């Protein structure tokens with residue numbers, strides 16, 4: 669059976685590890701060719717994607733560098749073709765509460781987590797218009813509603829990304845491009861383990877309705893849905909994958 673994304677081309681920023689790597693693998697398993705932009709090499713992701721039989725391209729790119737991301741968009745078109753699906757996943761977490769966070773840390777967080785999706789979306793807009801059914805999927809965080817003080821710059825940036833998602837959906841609908849966010853609760857990745865401790869995971873599970881730790885595949889399932897034709901009429905929304913810890 670053909671996958672839901674057969675014939676599509678997807679870009680995943682920050683796809684060399686963690687949630688981005690799993691999104692790249694999942695979209696490939698549903699039929700999409702994959703391009704990854706990351707500051708780190710994406711050899712492991714290449715293996716996972718090529719195992720599915722799909723094409724793969726990656727480059728070392730800092731998404732907060734306008735020239736670099738525009739050059740990447742040109743190379744992706746040359747290597748794979750025009751992109752249908754853009755997943756803005758790359759982000760940094762610089763932990764410090766408001767008393768201690770430096771202006772440089774605040775600005776670096778916004779440069780990667782907000783300017784990055786802005787610049788990447790701009791660079792790939794011509795591709796997405798050409799697609800005729802483009803998708804932008806921003807990876808945000810359900811800790812927007814719950815995070816403790818040390819996440820001040822990270823959560824403020826995710827709030828900006830939520831706003832960007834909403835207003836971009838309004839602007840790009842005329843091109844049949846949908847723009848949505850996946851707001852994930854705590855996910856077990858190397859980054860989450862580095863930035864927290866085991867008690868954080870236990871506490872998260874306690875507050876969830878679903879009593880297990882979230883894995884990257886819980887996020888990639890929502891992304892694959894939003895990328896597919898099944899979600900053609902969904903735009904300007906946040907899908908929350910957090911086991912029900914932020915019920916509405």
Ligand SMILES: NC(=O)c1ccc[n+]([C@@H]2O[C@H](COP(=O)([O-])OP(=O)(O)OC[C@H]3O[C@@H](n4cnc5c(N)ncnc54)[C@H](O)[C@@H]3O)[C@@H](O)[C@H]2O)c1
Nearest residue numbers: 682686687706707730731757758759852854855857859860
């Ligand atoms: N892990 C969690 O608990 C969790 C929860 C909610 C949301 N998220 C979000 O999910 C996404 C992925 O998180 P993760 O846990 O997999 O993190 P991670 O640190 O494992 O992965 C982030 C990736 O982005 C890349 N990256 C960082 N800065 C970059 C830059 N300037 N240019 C290009 N690439 C860059 C890193 O090299 C890395 O490969 C992030 O947007 C994060 O905010 C994570």
